[in-house]
Amino acid sequence: MASGLLKAHTYIWFVLLLAVPTLMFFSVRNLNFNERNNTPVEESEIVGDIIAVDENPQFRTVLYDSPRGRLLELVVKQPLQSASAILYPVVDGERAEKSLGQISTQGSHTFLVEDRFEQFQLFDPIKNEIIIEIEF
Amino acid sequence: MGLDYQWVLWNKHKKTYDKVIVFSMLLYILVFVGVTLVFKPETSIETLVIRAFGSLAIIMLHVILIIGPLSRLDSRFMPLLYNRRHLGVSMFIAAFIHGGFSLFQFHALGDVNPVYSVFTSNMDYNSLTNFPFQVLGFLALLIFFAMAATSHDFYLKNLSTKTWKRLHMLVYLAYALVIMHVFLGAFQQDSYVATALLLAVGFLVVALLHIVTGIKEVRKTKATKALLEDGWLQVCQVSEIEEDRAKIFTVEKERVAIFKYNGKLSAIHNVCKHQGGPLGEGKIIDGCITCPWHGYQYLPHNGQSPPPFTEKIAAYRLKLVGSQVYINPVALAEGTEVTPIPCNHE
Amino acid sequence: MSKKDEFYVGYLDEVGTSTRKRLKRFVVAVLLLVLVGAGIFAFSQRPFKNSTFELTQETEIEGIYHESPYPMLKVNLVDKQFKNVILLGFGKSNADPYLQDIKAMAGDIMNKKLKVKGNLIYYNGKTLIQILKPENVTIVSDDVIPLLPVKTVGVDIFEGEVIDPKCYFGVMKPGQGKIHRSCAVRCISGGIPPVLATTDDNAISEYFLLTDLEGKPINEAILPFVGKNLRVNGVVEKMEDWYLLKIDTKGIVYTHKTNVYAANNSCQSDCASLHFREAFARSH
Structure with a gap:
């Protein structure tokens, strides 16, 4: 190896050995290497007699009777993957005229429902698609 | 090439x-x-x-x-x-x-x-x-x-x-x-x-x-620094150089390779003209010094690449005193003809 | 040929046995490195969000145009349940260039009913639409429909990251963080509304459209803060399904959380955004 090349390499590696590990250390020093637990804590506010429960990876639906009346709790576990979401009761296999409400955030949503409602549907009016049928 | x-x-x-x-x-x-x-x-x-x-x-x-x-x-x-x-x-x-x-x-x-x-x-x-x-x-x-x-x-x-x-x-x-x-x-x-x-x-x-x-x-x-005597540097014993191979020495801040082949010795500048490879780590193949990096070749007696190639490297004069090899540290112009000195086969 | 005597010359075909063996081992080692490296690098990626960008599908929506203060369409989904859809343009641009034509034609489009055709972007309850051609925006009716005033909720402090909603809610993965910062800066600089994305102890996210204290767009002033973890205080307002946060950028503080994915949220018992949710729930 030519002497000039050996000298050049020596200087370069001297600098690299000082600079690179130092910079590496200071860049990661404050980082958090733990995997964040992304599953949300499911909020549940049920006070009453549970009639039926339906569970899947995306939603948990609980129909129950409370002092206020019959309630439907819809827990959105994973972020919604729809352009919009409206909750409807299903009567005789069809979506009812009047909707129960709009769902957009994760977490618990509770609605007062008539006693006759046993099936429900989450519907996306923007894309005109059924998101999920909730049958207990 | x-x-x-x-x-x-x-x-x-x-x-x-x-x-x-x-x-x-x-x-x-x-x-x-x-x-x-x-x-x-x-x-x-x-x-x-x-x-x-x-x-x-x-x-x-x-x-x-x-x-x-x-x-x-x-x-x-x-x-x-x-x-x-x-x-x-x-x-x-x-x-x-x-x-x-x-x-x-x-x-x-x-x-x-x-x-x-x-x-x-x-x-x-x-x-x-x-x-x-x-x-x-x-x-x-x-x-x-x-x-x-x-x-x-x-x-x-x-x-x-x-x-x-x-x-x-x-x-x-x-x-x-x-x-x-x-x-x-x-x-x-x-x-x-x-x-x-x-x-x-x-x-x-x-x-x-x-x-x-x-x-x-x-x-x-460090190990290859040579000793000066009367304008000639004492470098090594003939036996230290392997057949068809060379040994490298630092001469006046330059690296020189001394090759032994067919009962002869030649000295050339160690640096290949192509990418600066160490010629002294090469081998004599078909009578030519062959660079270990990409196989570039030079004739040992004049430092020229065999025709049709045109690269030239500097050669050095050698003398033998008994079995001790001496080199003249003054490099000759690239491509100069230098008669290889005969040495005894070991 | 002894190992020492082996000499490799690239343009000659023979290779010494010892050399050949060593090379084979080297290649095997490299291939192993390739497999292990690919596995480690591929496996070590944070999970991606299931956000959606309907790149190849166009949907038509209808709603009342307003700027609060960013161009949006208030869509009546059903039974007076509204969704405010943010209007966007192509690439890292807002909708303004695509609304020029209709503004020129109809004069003022504020609070008028428009029909917009474009590519939907949606995630976690928020929806946006990308308009690709000015002619995809048409007026449905010239009637001016006054909108309900925005409700003031209160003043509060939040911790989160300023993101651009186009990338975050659909187009990019990841659409946040340092890796994405330059893109977010370009988008917000191009007029796309800046949004503060916060996550509380329960991993539930809330989003706030950012404006200055007067409720005007804040695209330029917010640029140095984009893509970093911040603590922001401001006046919270609610506009149906979107929160607005009126802020003074001088009051923004950088938090010490080094990334949005802090394992143990450093919020104490009076954690800001949780506090806010409780306060808001109480006020309704």
Whole structure:
């Protein structure tokens, strides 16, 4: 190896050995290497007699009777993957005229429902698609 | 050897080398894409391409960087050195795909020129963890481009060997830039011990190999300093030189190689005209000094490449006193005819 | 040929046995490195959000145009349940260039009913639409429909990251963090509304459209803060399904959380955004 090349390499590696590990250390020093637990804590506010429960990876639906009346709790576990979401009761296999409400955030949503409602549907009016049928 | 410039002078070894390169790159991309699609299926195509080719380029860079020291430590690794430039250009291609997609993804279709955006979208130059890491990647890519573009022998001839080598030594700067590009970029967000460790270990391996090689080289230099006597330097015993091989000595700050062949001795300047390879580590093949790096040849009695090639190196005068070899440290003009001195076969 | 005597010349075909063996081992080692490296790098990626960008599909929506202060369409989904859809343009641009034609033609389009055709972007209850051609925006009726005033909720402090909603809610993965910062800067600089994305102890996210204290767009002033972890205080307002946060950028503080994915949220018992949710729930 030519002497000039050996000298050049020596200087370069001297600098690299000082600079690179130092910079590496200071860049990661404050980082958090733990995997964040992304599953949300499911909020549940049920006070009453549970009639039926339906569970899947995306939603948990609980129909129950409370002092206020019959309630439907819809827990959105994973972020919604729809352009919009409206909750409807299903009567005789069809979506009812009047909707129960709009769902957009994760977490618990509770609605007062008539006693006759046993099936429900989450519907996306923007894309005109059924998101999920909730049958207990 | 540079007579008429072709893109690549193909031979069986280069073909094998390149086949291994292409196969390895394809394998990497396939495994990366496969694992991502299985475990992180919600990815997007752009993110997949950017990360696959970026991580591939880094691994390739590490392989490239260990070839140099490995070849110095064990001559059996020389074939890797022979076609290293193809590996370098391939690495540049992977890095270019990564950089190009990233440039488009993160900086294009906006309100300013994408390259301008690279340097100005994040102005936290005075912070470490907030540093605009993409600038580091961009600069590294520029260096790799310059190296890939000049990796052909054409540039070796037309830039001086010194300039060419200086340009290619920038690989170390590019290496540091790439490491920091990852540590200040991807690692700030996707922080995993495994990947940080992988890169840290990679750097350690490259560094250790260079340090060990450096120490060996320094020892070799020290051991071959010659002693002056009457204008002639005493170098060694004839028996110390192997048949058809040479021994290297430092003479007036230059390295000289003394070859023994067919009962004769010749001395030439150690540095090959092609890429500065150590001729003294070469061998006499078909009566020619053959450079261990790429097989360039020179006739031992005049330092000229055999026709039709035109390279010339400097020769030195030798004298034998008993079995002691002496060299005249004054180098003769390149291509000067020097009668080889006869020596007794041992 | 002894190992020492082996000499490799690239353009000659023979390779010594010892050299050949060593090379084979090296290649095997490299291939192993390739497999392990690919596995580690690929596996070590944070999970991606299931956000959606309907790149190849166009949907038509109808609603009342308003700027509060960013161009939006208030869509009546059903039974007076509204969704405010943010209007966007192509690439890293807002919708303004695509609304020029209709503004020129109809004069003022504020609070008028428009029909917009474009590519939907949606995630976690927020919806946006990308308009690709000016002719995809048409007026349905010239009637001016006054909108309900925005409700003021209160003043509070939040911790989160300023993101651009186009990338975050659909187009990019990841659409946040340092990696994405330059893109977010370009988008917000191109007029796309800046949004503060916060995550509380229960991993539930809330989003706030950012404006200055007067409720005007804040695209330029917010640029240095984009893509970083911040603590922001401001006046919270509610506009149906979107919160607005009126802020003074001088009051923004950088938090010490090094990334949005802090394993143990450093919020204490009076954690800001949780506090806010409780306060808001109480006020209704």
